[in-house]
Amino acid sequence: MAVAPEFAVEVRQNEHLPAGAGRVEAVVTVTATGGARAGPAADAAEVLVLDTSGSMRSPPEKLAEAVRAAEAALGVLRDGVRFAVVAGTDTARVVYPPGPGLAVAGPRTRAAATRAVRRLRAAGGTAMGRWLLLADALLSGPDAGAPDAGGPGSRASGAGPRHAILLTDGENRHESPQELAAVLERVAGRFTCDCRGVGTDWRVAELRGIAEAMLGTVDIVADPAGLARDFESMTLAAMGKAVADVSLRLWTPGHAEVVFLRQVAPALLDLTGRRRRTGPRTGEYPTGAWAAGESRDYHLSVRVRPAAVGERMLAARIALVGPGEAVSGRGRVLAVWTDDAALSTRIPPEVAHYTGQAELAEAIREGLRARRAGDAARATARLGRAVRLAHESGNTGTAKLLAAVVEVRDAASGTVRLRADVTEVDEMTLDTRSTVTKRVGRD
Amino acid sequence: MGGETCPECSAPVSPKDRFCEACGRNLRVRRTPVGGPGSQWPPLCACGGAEFDEDGACEACGRARPSARDRVEFALPGVAGISDRGRRRRRNEDSMAFGRVRGRGTAVVVCDGVASSERAEQASQVAVDTAADVLLTGLQSGTLQSARDAERATAEAVVAANAAVARLARPEAAEVAPSCTFVSAVVTDGSATVGWVGDSRAYLVAEAGAARLTSDDTWAAQLVAQGVLTEEEALTDRRAHVLSRWLGADSGVTEPQTVTFMVETPGLLVLCSDGLWNYVPEPEDLLAALPPEAIARRVAPLEVARALVQVALDAGGHDNITVVVVQLRGGGGS
Ligand SMILES: [Zn+2]
Ligand SMILES: [Zn+2]
Numbered sequence: 001m002a003v004a005p006e007f008a009v010e011v012r013q014n015e016h017l018p019a020g021a022g023r024v025e026a027v028v029t030v031t032a033t034g035g036a037r038a039g040p041a042a043d044a045a046e047v048l049v050l051d052t053s054g055s056m057r058s059p060p061e062k063l064a065e066a067v068r069a070a071e072a073a074l075g076v077l078r079d080g081v082r083f084a085v086v087a088g089t090d091t092a093r094v095v096y097p098p099g100p101g102l103a104v105a106g107p108r109t110r111a112a113a114t115r116a117v118r119r120l121r122a123a124g125g126t127a128m129g130r131w132l133l134l135a136d137a138l139l140s141g142p143d144a145g146a147p148d149a150g151g152p153g154s155r156a157s158g159a160g161p162r163h164a165i166l167l168t169d170g171e172n173r174h175e176s177p178q179e180l181a182a183v184l185e186r187v188a189g190r191f192t193c194d195c196r197g198v199g200t201d202w203r204v205a206e207l208r209g210i211a212e213a214m215l216g217t218v219d220i221v222a223d224p225a226g227l228a229r230d231f232e233s234m235t236l237a238a239m240g241k242a243v244a245d246v247s248l249r250l251w252t253p254g255h256a257e258v259v260f261l262r263q264v265a266p267a268l269l270d271l272t273g274r275r276r277r278t279g280p281r282t283g284e285y286p287t288g289a290w291a292a293g294e295s296r297d298y299h300l301s302v303r304v305r306p307a308a309v310g311e312r313m314l315a316a317r318i319a320l321v322g323p324g325e326a327v328s329g330r331g332r333v334l335a336v337w338t339d340d341a342a343l344s345t346r347i348p349p350e351v352a353h354y355t356g357q358a359e360l361a362e363a364i365r366e367g368l369r370a371r372r373a374g375d376a377a378r379a380t381a382r383l384g385r386a387v388r389l390a391h392e393s394g395n396t397g398t399a400k401l402l403a404a405v406v407e408v409r410d411a412a413s414g415t416v417r418l419r420a421d422v423t424e425v426d427e428m429t430l431d432t433r434s435t436v437t438k439r440v441g442r443d
Numbered sequence: 444m445g446g447e448t449c450p451e452c453s454a455p456v457s458p459k460d461r462f463c464e465a466c467g468r469n470l471r472v473r474r475t476p477v478g479g480p481g482s483q484w485p486p487l488c489a490c491g492g493a494e495f496d497e498d499g500a501c502e503a504c505g506r507a508r509p510s511a512r513d514r515v516e517f518a519l520p521g522v523a524g525i526s527d528r529g530r531r532r533r534r535n536e537d538s539m540a541f542g543r544v545r546g547r548g549t550a551v552v553v554c555d556g557v558a559s560s561e562r563a564e565q566a567s568q569v570a571v572d573t574a575a576d577v578l579l580t581g582l583q584s585g586t587l588q589s590a591r592d593a594e595r596a597t598a599e600a601v602v603a604a605n606a607a608v609a610r611l612a613r614p615e616a617a618e619v620a621p622s623c624t625f626v627s628a629v630v631t632d633g634s635a636t637v638g639w640v641g642d643s644r645a646y647l648v649a650e651a652g653a654a655r656l657t658s659d660d661t662w663a664a665q666l667v668a669q670g671v672l673t674e675e676e677a678l679t680d681r682r683a684h685v686l687s688r689w690l691g692a693d694s695g696v697t698e699p700q701t702v703t704f705m706v707e708t709p710g711l712l713v714l715c716s717d718g719l720w721n722y723v724p725e726p727e728d729l730l731a732a733l734p735p736e737a738i739a740r741r742v743a744p745l746e747v748a749r750a751l752v753q754v755a756l757d758a759g760g761h762d763n764i765t766v767v768v769v770q771l772r773g774g775g776g777s
Pocket of ligand 1: 449450451452453454463464465466467468
């Protein structure tokens with residue numbers, strides 16, 4: 001068992017509402033604190049899923065780099081961690097270990113796994129849903145530290161972090177979007193999965209969909225040479241998680257409606273539709289695994305029934321629920337109705353900032369979509385808006401990526417011109433990383 | 444009058460009894476409970492919810508648990524009062540205490556906690572309880588028969604209340620020392636004495652008309668008295684509510700202003716905090732806000748108080764509202 005986690009919850013909001021208003025917004029910062037440390041290695045399980053479809057042969061260094069990346073990931077697995085390597089085509093097979101279930105990391109198994117990976121050859125199609133199903137079967141087996149192999153979407157309890165890395169270079173051609181969606185529905189919440197697209201022939205929306213469902217990250221690895229370092233750091237991060245299967249528990253009063261709950265830092269992730277009802281006024285949202293000291297921001301919007309001026313209402317209560325139903329941390333979102341406009345019109349900087357970051361991501365996606373559709377006017381307007389929002393919020397990372405797609409004449413006003421010579425890599429990089437936010441200023 | 448029962452234990456008692464045979468309660472004195480309506484929470488939220496979290500939020504609707512002080516109603520024969528949180532303030536920092544000594548008279552105290560001071564509701568509650576004790580003890584002992592006696596007792600009540608409020612202060616936080624206003628009335632056969640410190644008021648209403656009995660201890664009122672401001676200017680002046688005199692550790696107050704008048708005709712004595720009089724500042728305004736037949740004493744004092752509080756609530760209820768109504772019989776006795 002991992003050390004019991006503790007979470008600190010901090011709420012930033014303006015509780016003052018004008019008469020008749022019912023929308024309450026808050027930015028909630030959750031930080032894993034206390035004695036949280038990475039648990040024993042035997043509690044952690046890792047599965048590497050490598051695309052070995054035919055397209056991985058061209059250029060030939062693609063597969064070679066994927067193999068090198070897998071070797072790097074295997075190299076940093078702590079002794080005792082349970083692991084496996086899966087090769088994915090239009091079907092999925094376990095490359096290592098040769099027997100059933102997972103291997104236990106150690107000098108001998110790491111060397112054997114490395115030899116098995118080096119023998120990989122690329123041939124066949126792409127059906128990522130089947131890869132994920134095999135990863136799930138491995139990660140929820142009796143030797144993966146997951147005591148219950150429950151039904152779809154069930155929450156394993158008492159287990160350490162279960163993690164997968166999915167690497168692909170292409171589109172999911174050999175199964176329908178419905179088939180993939182059904183798989184995601186089934187395995188979401190059972191392990192986390194970071195997704196990496198290599199080259200430019202994969203689809204950002206498709207991989208982002210998998211990563212969001214699996215509470216992982218998505219990124220482009222434009223240059224295969226960068227893969228090894230990326231795999232190593234993802235593996236280290238996964239093993240550094242102190243606690244897996246953490247949910248955010250939200251209480252709202254009767255007649256209230258959760259308009260949205262989204263993670264807004266370090267990256268945007270809409271959790272609104274991920275609510276699991278746990279009581280007449282409570283629901284839980286999955287947040288995945290947490291490392292000690294890790295901190296994330298969430299933006300919550302709740303609509304409550306307006307009360308009379310002078311009345312006070314608890315609009316939401318937030319806590320974190322870890323394995324074994326351990327509840328920790330507590331935040332309160334309030335509503336107080338007032339006729340003092342000076343109080344009720346103040347928007348807290350945190351709420352304004354993250355509203356802007358969500359709009360920034362939206363503007364980038366709309367701008368790129370318009371650009372692909374040949375609507376230059378709309379693409380210029382939306383990407384110009386994005387440049388302005390990135391500039392205003394100090395999101396220099398996104399501003400830099402935007403500058404590769406548009407020529408910025410005046411960032412403050414969002415005056416831009418579309419570049420004619422945009423590479424596929426630059427466009428996909430901007431698209432992939434559009435959800436990465438600038439964290440709101442704190443000391 | 445027959446059929447009276449002990450207010451404590453409901454045992455039948457005779458009007459001549461000084462104490463209840465069953466429980467020993469003093470039957471000559473009836474008064475509002477010391478300490479106010481009690482610090483125990485009402486069991487239910489307005490929505491019907493009965494569970495509250497540790498911060499007092501209703502588990503069903505999220506609203507803050509109501510305080511027993513949010514709305515206090517109390518009635519005795521011939522006198523009744525209501526103290527209401529109003530619609531804007533988070534707490535009710537007004538307090539009222541009153542009592543009746545059979546055959547002797549009635550004493551009433553209303554105090555308005557100063558919102559900018561700390562523990563203002565404690566200040567006003569301890570002030571009304573302390574002052575009511577002094578006045579009711581005087582009525583019981585039968586020593587308040589002359590105007591001078593009543594005014595002396597009123598001054599003693601203010602001194603005692605001032606000392607009690609001052610004891611709440613923390614030496615390290617002198618600038619926010621608990622403080623409150625004060626208005627009192629001692630009503631005996633044929634006369635009534637009103638005392639005050641601050642801007643809580645007393646009005647007399649009778650068939651012949653209405654009159655304000657108090658003058659506010661505010662900077663604006665002082666400026667009006669000195670001819671610097673007109674009455675109209677004072678109403679909108681930002682100093683209109685800045686007190687020049689109050690009760691508390693830093694008050695320096697040693698005595699109230701007082702006024703005594705003969706009760707010759709039937710009518711009503713109304714004591715109130717500014718949460719009411721802000722909406723009915725002139726005596727004619729108050730008169731117009733009364734239910735019909737109120738002056739002729741055909742309406743119970745509690746109904747009169749309810750009607751006046753409702754006027755303030757309907758007008759916005761920006762402050763705590765406290766109203767105590769005493770029926771004046773006129774031509775001897777209250
Ligand atoms: Zn009795
Ligand atoms: Zn309730």
